[in-house]
Amino acid sequence: MAIVLLDECHSGVNNWLNLWRVDALSENIAYLKKLVFLGEGAVGKTSLVGRYVYDSFEGDYLATIGTDIHVKMIQVEDDVLVKLVIWDIAGQDDFAQLRKAYYVNSSGAFFVFDTTRPETIERVDEWIDALYDVTGEIPLVLLENKVDLETAISKENIKKLVHKYKVDLIRTSAKEDTNVEKAFKKMTKEILRRARIQRRKPI
Numbered sequence: 653m654a655i656v657l658l659d660e661c662h663s664g665v666n667n668w669l670n671l672w673r674v675d676a677l678s679e680n681i682a683y684l685k686k687l688v689f690l691g692e693g694a695v696g697k698t699s700l701v702g703r704y705v706y707d708s709f710e711g712d713y714l715a716t717i718g719t720d721i722h723v724k725m726i727q728v729e730d731d732v733l734v735k736l737v738i739w740d741i742a743g744q745d746d747f748a749q750l751r752k753a754y755y756v757n758s759s760g761a762f763f764v765f766d767t768t769r770p771e772t773i774e775r776v777d778e779w780i781d782a783l784y785d786v787t788g789e790i791p792l793v794l795l796e797n798k799v800d801l802e803t804a805i806s807k808e809n810i811k812k813l814v815h816k817y818k819v820d821l822i823r824t825s826a827k828e829d830t831n832v833e834k835a836f837k838k839m840t841k842e843i844l845r846r847a848r849i850q851r852r853k854p855i
C-alpha cells in the first residue's frame with residue numbers, strides 16, 4: 653500500500669485526498685510537484701518540455717499562447733515517484749500579468765536562456781524577483797539552451813549569474829537531447845531534499 657502525499661498548496665479537493673490511502677502505486681510514495689519555466693520568448697522553453705515529456709522536437713517556432721500544462725511521472729529514488737506538473741507559459745511581455753498567477757504553488761523553476769542571444773539574460777533579475785515575490789525562495793536551475801549552436805554569451809557573464817543566485821547551471825539542447833533529462837532529475841531531487849528539510853522544521 654502506498655500513500656500519496658500532495659502539497660498542501662494544491663486545490664481543496666486534493667486536501668481531502670491527503671487523508672486517503674491509495675493502492676495504485678504499490679510500495680511507492682508519490683509526490684505531486686509543480687514546476688514552472690521562466691525566460692524570454694523563443695529561448696526553447698516549449699521545446700525543452702516537449703523533449704522531456706514527449707521525447708519530440710518540433711523545428712518550427714510556434715509561440716506559446718497563454719499556458720500549457722504537461723504531466724510526467726519521474727522516479728528519482730528507488731521507492732519515490734514524483735508526478736511533475738509542468739507549466740509552460742508564454743515569454744512575451746503581453747503575458748506578464750498572467751505570469752504571477754502562474755507562479756503560485758510552484759515547487760521549482762527553470763530559467764531558460766538562449767546561448768546564441770545575450771539579450772536573453774538581460775532581464776534575469778526581473779524574472780527571478782517576480783517569481784520569488786510569489787513563491788519565496790524555491791529551487792531554481794538555470795538552463796543555457798541551444799548549446800548545439802555557437803554561443804554568443806561570455807563565460808564570465810554566466811559565472812556571475814550562477815554566483816549571484818547560487819544556482820546550478822545546466823547546458824542543454826532540446827534539439828539534440830543534451831542534458832534535458834538530467835535537468836529535470838536534478839530539479840526534482842532538489843525539490844524533494846528541500847521538502848524533507850521543511851517537514852523536519854518545528855512548527
Ligand SMILES: Nc1nc2c(ncn2[C@@H]2O[C@H](COP(=O)(O)OP(=O)(O)O)[C@@H](O)[C@H]2O)c(=O)[nH]1
Pocket residue numbers: 691692693694695696697698699700710711712713714715716743797798799800801824825826827828
Ligand atoms: N538549435 C536549437 N534550436 C532550438 C533548441 N530549442 C529550441 N529551439 C528552437 O528555438 C525556437 C523557439 O523554441 P520554443 O521552444 O518555441 O521557445 P519558447 O518560446 O521559449 O517556448 C524554435 O524554432 C525551436 O525549434 C535547441 O536546443 N537548439
Ligand SMILES: [Mg+2]
Pocket residue numbers: 697698699714715716740741742743
Ligand atoms: Mg513556448
